[in-house]
Amino acid sequence: MKPRIAVLGCGYWGSNHIRTLKSLGALYAVADANQARASAFAVEHECLTFSPDVLIERKDVDAIVMALPAQFHAEFAIRAVEAGKDVLVEKPIALTVPDARRAVDRAHELGRIFMVGHVLRYHPAFEKLKELVDAGELGKIGYIHSHRLGLGKFHMENDALWDLAPHDLSMILAITGEAPVEVHGQGAALLDHLSDFTHLHMRFPNGLKSHLFASRLNPYRERRLSVVGEKAMAVFDDMEPWDRKLAIYRHAIWQDHGQWAFSQKDADYPVVEQGMPLTRELEHFIHCIQTREEPRTGGEEAVRVLEILTAGTIKHN
Structure with a gap:
């Protein structure tokens, strides 16, 4: 039932x-x-x-x-x-x-059951990316950056950071598996006292660093998460057609006679199962209700995301 x-x-x-x-x-x-x-x-x-x-x-x-x-x-x-x-x-x-x-x-x-609606965690392209990271396909992860840009929506209570960043923070936390030890935010408010542009910089216990750029006053839309590893780099670009939403760039970097050299192969596009993230999220909620399993995006993650948002919020007069 x-x-x-x-x-x-x-x-x-x-x-x-x-x-x-x-x-x-x-x-x-x-x-x-x-x-x-x-x-x-x-x-x-x-x-x-x-x-x-x-x-x-x-x-x-x-x-x-x-x-x-x-x-x-x-x-x-x-x-x-x-x-x-x-x-x-x-x-x-x-x-x-x-x-x-x-x-x-x-x-x-x-x-x-307490589940939070971080819907991009249920995007098949992100699920595939997480699978590749966990399998070591990218090597040790050193840097993650996320850009979420566009025009609107505008809110009277939430700035660009609180409105746009939670999904990206959820994905970053899923990849790192731990909370940052340092959070620094920079923002700019053009319309009123709430930030319309936000840069968020984070440092994690293992040395991994990450930055997030969110804007609700941008002339073009961008929905991109990039993960930089020792062996390969991955880009989840939700603006791309389905068969190109996840790209893997394999590379090598070395020193040659005191100079840095590198090589990079053309992008690989892993096969990603098609599916609507919201449908998959709600299917997971139903599954957790029936099995009493802890949700993939549970309450503890939601609290960690709020802690980062709070630490990175910029106050404008």
């Missing part, structure tokens, strides 16, 4: 979850502060609808996907797990580390 999953929050990301859960046969109900909006989705997708407060207490709801403004996530997540629900909380799961920690700890205390 598939779990009966409700979506709390029928905005942009909530609507994506609604459609995808419907396609998976797991959508049971929807809720939103705007009852008319929730009712419209309920009619379209033939499911139940309740107010947010009623939804939390319904005994016939097994799990809730939360796609609310971030300031409400921790409160509703705690209420949901205390009512016996498993939760998938969209990023960011809170606006402060203490709020995030309370929600995650409460879920663990009660034995509930």
Whole structure:
């Protein structure tokens, strides 16, 4: 039996979850502060609808996907797990580390699944990249850099770092397997007091370094993660066609008579299984509900991401 999953929050990301859960046969109900909006989705997708407060207490709801403004996530997540629900909380799961920690700890205390919506961890190209890194195909990793650029969306509460960087930080943490020991952020605000451009620099315990560039005021879109290893470099470029989203560049670097020399082969494009990341994410959530397995993107990872965002946030007057 598939779990009966409700979506709390029928905005942009909530609507994506609604459609995808419907396609998976797991959508049971929807809720939103705007009852008319929730009712419209309920009619379209033939499911139940309740107010947010009623939804939390319904005994016939097994799990809730939360796609609310971030300031409400921790409160509703705690209420949901205390009512016996498993939760998938969209990023960011809170606006402060203490709020995030309370929600995650409460879920663990009660034995509930707490999963965070770091959807790019479920992208087949990233999954293949992670597989190659774990198999040692790239050699020792020395540097990771990520660029996430474009025009919009603009928020009154979140800057470019908080809005755009969580997915990339999740991927970087998955590759490094540890939290950074040093985080330094630089930003620029053009529209108001929130950064529209952010550079984030990190250093990890094993010496690996990483930087992330996020911008919501850029004339072109870029969605690229590059991993530099001793034997090869990998680029996950989500703007490329499917058969070129993951490129592997094998190289050699050596000293010859006191000078550096190098060679590089043409890019290899590993075969990447096609699939929608959100569908795979929600399939994983369903699997975790059924098996009680710890999610790949669990609460502890979400807290680590928030710690980095907090450390790298730039205050503008």
